[in-house]
Every structure is written in structure tokens, then in C-alpha cells.
Amino acid sequence: MNIKSLDHLVITTHNLEACLYFYVDILGMEMDTGNNRYAVRFGNQKFNIHTKPAEFLPAAAYPTEGSLDLCLVVADDLELVKADVEAAGYPIELGIVNRNGALGPMRSLYLRDPDGNLIELCNYMTVL
Template identity: 65%
Template sequence: MQIERLDHFVLTTGNLEKCLEFYRDLLHMTVEETNGRYALRFGREKINIHTRKAEFLPAAACPTPGSLDFCLVVKGPLEKVRKEVLAAGYPVETGPCRRHGACGTMESLYLRDPDGNLVELSVYGNDAEMES
């Protein structure tokens, strides 16, 4: 077997409206709703949203709002992304800082969604140039 790519992951939220607002309005993901099931789309990827444990089966054994730590690659420059996050009223927890991602060296900044999940926003290559 050879894994090709990540298709989706599930995020459990304690407040659906605030969750959708963060990912839709700040991160510009598209919200989809089908028969009471919510998902966030960006590029070829998807985040499914659950609002309670075992909402849809099968499910993770211990889903908890605020337990995720994940990285999203964004188009830079990262300083522009940082200013956009701050202008929208969301604090940057740390960064920009140099990190090592799946494809090599990147520059990242970190923020938290309304549930407390750690969301890393990163850029590779020329978009990754930071101000000194």
C-alpha cells in the first residue's frame, strides 16, 4: 500500500456558528451543509465538522473540541497574512517563525480557532521571506 494524499479530517466543535465563522470569514474556506452535516472546503481538501461525540459513525474514540494541532499552507507573504489575521481581530499566538514542514523549511505563524485548536499558517519558498 502507498498513501497518496490526505483527503479530509474531522474537527469537533463546541460552537458550530463560531467555528464556521472563523474558517469561512478569516481563512476563506467554503462552508457546505448537506442534511445537517457541515464541511469546510479549500482546494482539494475538506474538514468535516462534528458538534458532539459520535455524531456520525464510525468516529474517533475520544473526540474533543480544541484537541487538534494542524498546519495549513497559505499563499504569502506571511507578513501580509499576519496583518490580515490581526485586522480581523484574531490574536497571533506566535510567529512568524521558521519551521520544518512536510516539504522542507517554511515560515509559520500560529493562532487558535474558537475551540482552542492550534492552527498553524505556513508558507514555503519565496513566499516565506520574513522581515528581520
């Protein structure tokens, strides 16, 4: 078997409106309401948004809100991303800090979505 890429993952939320605001308005993802479901898309990937555990079956054994720790690669300079997040009035958890990712050294900025999931935004453009 040769895994090629990530297609989608599922986020369980207790507040759909706040969740969509974070991923669409703060992170700039595109909302998708096709198939009578909520999802957000970016690049060739998507996050399906579930409003209750095991909303669609089969599902993870223990779906719960706030248990994810995700790292998303951004194309923009991280200083600009940080400025945009601050201008939107959204709290920053930590950053900008140097980290090591799947492709080597990177810079990261950490946020929490409304459910408490840790969202790391990184880029490999300028590591100090």
C-alpha cells in the same frame, strides 16, 4: 499500499457559529452544508465539522474539542496573512517564526480556533 493525499478530517466543536466564523471568515475556506452536515473546504480537502463527539459513526475513539494541532500551507506571503488576521481583530498565538515542515524550511504563524485547536499557517516561499 501507497497513500496519495489527505481527503478530510473531522473537527469537533462546542460552538458551531464561532467555528464556522473562524474557518470561513478568518481563514477564507468555503462552507459546505451538503448532506445535512457542516464542512469547510479548501483546495481538494475538507474539514467536517461535528457539533458533538461521535456525531456520525464510526468515529474516533475519543473525539474532543481543542485536541488538534494542524498545519496548513498558505499560498500568500505570510506577512500579508498576518496583516489580514490582525485587521480582522483575531488574536495571534505566535509568529512569524521559522520552522521545518514536510517539505523543508518554512515560516509559520500560529492561531487558535475557537475550540482551542492550534492552527499553524505556513508557507515555503520566503524562509529567512
